[in-house]
Amino acid sequence: MKKPKWVVAKEQAKRVAANETVWLFGIHAVRDALENPKRVKLRLVVTRNAMDKLADAIGKAGIEPEISDPRKFAAPLDPQSVHQGAALEVKPLDWGKIEDIALGGADDSGPPRIVLLDRVTDPHNVGAILRSAEVFGARAVVAMNRHAAPETGALAKTASGALERQPYVRVRNLADTMIALKDMGYLVLGLDGTAEQTIExxxxxxxxxxxxxxMGAEGPGLREKTLETCDSLVKIDYAGGFGSLNVSNAAAVALYASKG
Structure with missing residues (x-):
């Protein structure tokens, strides 16, 4: 039996609404989100134990927590999620345009550094990259709207608070963004294991x-168009006959090696 149009419309509206929010989980990720004034906070589910640990942050956020039984945790999370008794429904952060971030005023972290991700889809890798980008003072991590890791609880937990501080900007076309950065004076370097020169x-x-x-995805690496758009291709120097790094580790090494 065909569903009435109003039922279909209502179901579509629910799906859209669900996609517009994110459930963050874990004590650290939830605390940082609660303390971030830029976060739109919708619903907080905690166990009594977690509420005690987050008491100060909850008070500052001004949100009423929902107390949940740890054995039947009320937040709609994957059963495998290590939530530590805390989950927070939020709106994704809006960092604005990458052009504005790239041209932002000078700060104490030295010359600007930006990380661009070409089809890096694993949220754990992206979370770790955000953490490294924050540690080494990068201005932003940039990924595509499609074929990239969305802002999720798993990403936030791996980022260990960096998601609230380090801009994670999504763009429609990576090559166009690279060209725009070059026009702004950026030197665009693509990480590629077959490159002849090192980052240094x-x-x-x-x-x-x-x-x-x-940075490209593990395995496929950078796409042809991305390779062509780089100013230069570089590699990470390594000892011995094994030169393969996880993309998040490679990003950390590259940021350190390129520091001003």
Missing amino acids: QAVEGKRDRAIALV
């Missing part, structure tokens, strides 16, 4: 430049 060699005498580091 590529940035020699250019550490005072704004630099964008482009």
Whole structure:
């Protein structure tokens, strides 16, 4: 039997509404989100034990917590999620346009660094990259609207608070964004294991430049269009005959190696 139009419309509206919110989980991720004034906070589900640990942050956020039995946790999370008795429904953060972030005023972290991700879809990898980007003072991590890890609870938990501080900007076309950064004076370097020069060699005498580091997915690496758009291709120097790093580890090493 065909569903009435109003039923279909209502179901579609529910799906859209669900996609517009994110459930963050874990004590650390929830605390940082509660303390972030830019976060729109909708619903907080906690066990009594977690509420005690988050008492100060809950008070500052001004949100009424829902107390839940730890054996029947009320938040709609994956059963495998290590929520530690805390889950917070929020709206995704809006960091604005990458052009505005890239041209932002000078700060104490040195010349600007930006990380661009080409089809890196694992939320744990992206979360770890956000954490490294925050540690090394990058201005933003940029990914595509499609074929990229969305803002999720798993990503936030891996980022260990960095999601609330480090801009995670989504763009429609990565190559166009790379060209825009080049027009703004950025040196765009693509990480590729077959490159002839190391990061250190590529940035020699250019550490005072704004630099964008482009990371590809493990396995496929950078797409052809991405490779063509880079100013140079670089590799991470390694010892011995094994030179493969997880993309999140590679991002951390690249950020450190390119520091001004």
